[in-house]
Structures are given as C-alpha cells and as structure tokens.
Amino acid sequence: MELSYWELKNWFTNVDYTIVGSGIVGLHAGLRLRERFPTAKILILEKGMLPQGASTKNAGFACFGSLSEIIEDLKTHSEDEVVQLVEKRWQGLQLLRKRLGDTAIDFRPHGGYELFLKEENNGFDDCVSRLPFINSILKPLFKADVFGKEVDRFGFKNIEDYLIFNPFEAQIDTGNMMQELLKQAIAADILILNQQTVTSYLDNGTQVEVVLNDFSFNSKKILFATNGFANVLTKGAVQPARAQVLITEPIPNLDIKGTFHLDRGYYYFRNIGDRILLGGGRNLDFETENTTEFGQTKIVQNKLEDLLKNVILPNQEFQIAHRWSGIMGVGNSKNPVVTQLSENVFCGVRLGGMGVAIGSLIGTELADLI
Known part of the structure; x- marks a missing residue:
C-alpha cells in the first residue's frame, strides 16, 4: 500500500x-x-x-426472545442468566431507540407472534403450560405480562389455532x-x-x-x-452461524403485520410494507451453516419456500424478489x-x-x- x-x-x-x-x-x-x-x-x-x-443483513426484529426460545435457553442457562439476557436485550433496544430515534429507524410496534406447526412434539402444549411461569420471572422487568395466547387472525395454515403474542416486540428498518x-x-x-x-x-x-x-x-x-x-480471536468461544434470508415481491392486499417466530426462533418472518421477509433454517444443517462464507443452500431455501407456500401465504401467489445471507456469532452460551x-x-x-x-x-x- x-x-x-x-x-x-x-x-x-x-x-x-x-x-x-x-x-x-x-x-x-x-x-x-x-x-x-x-x-x-x-x-x-x-x-x-x-x-x-x-x-x-438482519431481518430488522426489535425482539428479545420468543417464548419457546426462552424456554429452550432455560435448559442450558440458569433462571437468573436468562432473565439477565432478556434484560440486556431490552436495555439495548431502548438505548438504540434513544440514540437514533424511532423515526430514523422506522420503529413500528406491531407486536410479535409465535406460530406452532401442527406436527408431533411441536412444543405448543409445553409453551402454554410454562407461559405463566415465564411471565412471572419477566414481570419485574416489564411490569406486565409479556406473553399471551391469541387466536390466529392472519390466515396461516397447518399451525395450531392459537398464536403466542408479545406486545413489546417491534420492527425496524435495518x-x-x-x-x-x-x-x-x-x-x-x-x-x-x-x-x-x-x-x-x-x-x-x-x-x-x-x-x-x-x-x-x-x-x-x-x-x-x-x-x-x-x-x-476468542479461541473458539464464538462460532460463526450463517443465516439465509429471502424477500418476496409486493403482495396485493397483504394482511400480515408484525414480527413472527417459528421453532424456537430458528425461523422468523415479518412484513416489510406489502412484502414478506423470511429467514432461518440453519438448524436443518448446523455443520454447513457454521461458516463465514456467504451464500444459499438448497436444503434451507427449499424449506423457506415450503413455509411460504404451505404456512405463511397459503392459496396466494408470490414471487421471490431477492435472497441473501448474513453471519452471526453464537456459542455454547x-x-x-x-x-x-x-x-x-x-x-x-x-x-x-x-x-x-x-x-x-x-x-x-x-x-x-x-
């Protein structure tokens, strides 16, 4: 140089x-x-x-963990650790909003939802049974119940009749x-x-x-x-995790607003205006997705399109406009x-x-x- x-x-x-x-x-x-x-x-x-x-490259979720993700984290972290993690995420979101302003980041408090596919061992019953306990440990932080049951009003297919709703979740423009x-x-x-x-x-x-x-x-x-x-740098304490994402072309009369989670947070989608952004699927092939290389794989992209066709946008025509990936940092903790x-x-x-x-x-x- x-x-x-x-x-x-x-x-x-x-x-x-x-x-x-x-x-x-x-x-x-x-x-x-x-x-x-x-x-x-x-x-x-x-x-x-x-x-x-x-x-x-992220999906623009102002979130701090779905109900099933928090329950999953309790298997490997103490109750205090999980509550502290949620608190850090919540504090971080408030810091971001304070520094940048809601208008600048296009903050939209539509709330967040979790869907459960109608499959065996989908975790729905476990989540519902543990919902009061999770609300109780988070109440000192939020001063209200974080999670509640709501009937699906979006016309999703092949899922349980009820969604888990979180009024504290929002969208931003990344x-x-x-x-x-x-x-x-x-x-x-x-x-x-x-x-x-x-x-x-x-x-x-x-x-x-x-x-x-x-x-x-x-x-x-x-x-x-x-x-x-x-x-x-961290001698293996941080592993790369690729996230694959796609977005549709505009869909006329799209009636989906909010941020949505599936399968312990491994899948996530949201509306961006009248488009659907959908990402996730690294749990289909952890070994391949633990990479710093950008790109898409058939196994993940096929699953994302299957979810669009059979769960999120049933009986609707849609076209994929764009696909990309990002690299996250994960670990045992x-x-x-x-x-x-x-x-x-x-x-x-x-x-x-x-x-x-x-x-x-x-x-x-x-x-x-x-």
Missing part, C-alpha cells in the same frame, strides 16, 4: 483507538468512546464495502438504522475506512501494531467488534463476550443472533472497558 504523507498524517498517525468492525457494536463503541474522550483520534476499520457480518449510525459516527469525527482487513496485531504493552496486509500502523488501543468472525484480551486489546462479540437488540449495549460496554 503506497500512502502519501497526508494520508499517513490524517488517518494513521497518533491513533488512540482502533475499532475493527463497523457494525452495530463497533459504531456504538466509537460513539461511546467519543463521549468519554472528546479529543481522541478514533479509527474504525471495516473489511467489507458495508458492515460485513449481520448488521446490514438499512435506515445503519445509515443513521454511520451519519452520527461521521458527525462525531470518527474516521471510517472500508475494505480494510486486519490480518494480525501485536500488543507490545504500550501500544498495538495493527497490520493490514502489507501495511501496519500503531494504535494505543484496539477494540474488536467482529462478532461472527471472532472464532480465532448465549452470554456475550465483552472482555480485555491483553493490556491494550479488547473485544465485544457473541451476540447470539440478537445483534439488533443487544449490539448497542455491547458496544457501550466494550468502550467502557477502556
């Missing part, structure tokens, strides 16, 4: 904080650092043309959210460079040498906000990893598929480690 004196001076000299990753976590970390250190030089490096993982975050970062004099991949780094105790292919520079601190790409790795190296990763909800809080906590 051949750089001029001016480029070296303005972008790569006297760098106080380098943040790797310009997604929800990285941008919130930068904004929080700017609040704490008004005169610091803050540089964000992003390996993609746009945030590479899931921040610009693209608008990220544009507003980027605008705020630039307005806060945070430098952002795209298509820059950090290939290695060395913490020498007083500063960090940051290597970008054949070029390196020094930074007082480095903060990693790379979530699904943090496997090596749903608890995020926000930690100091060495004297001058920090990371905030493993958002467990809840980046919209928890990303703003994790970015803030990451910056507050400094």
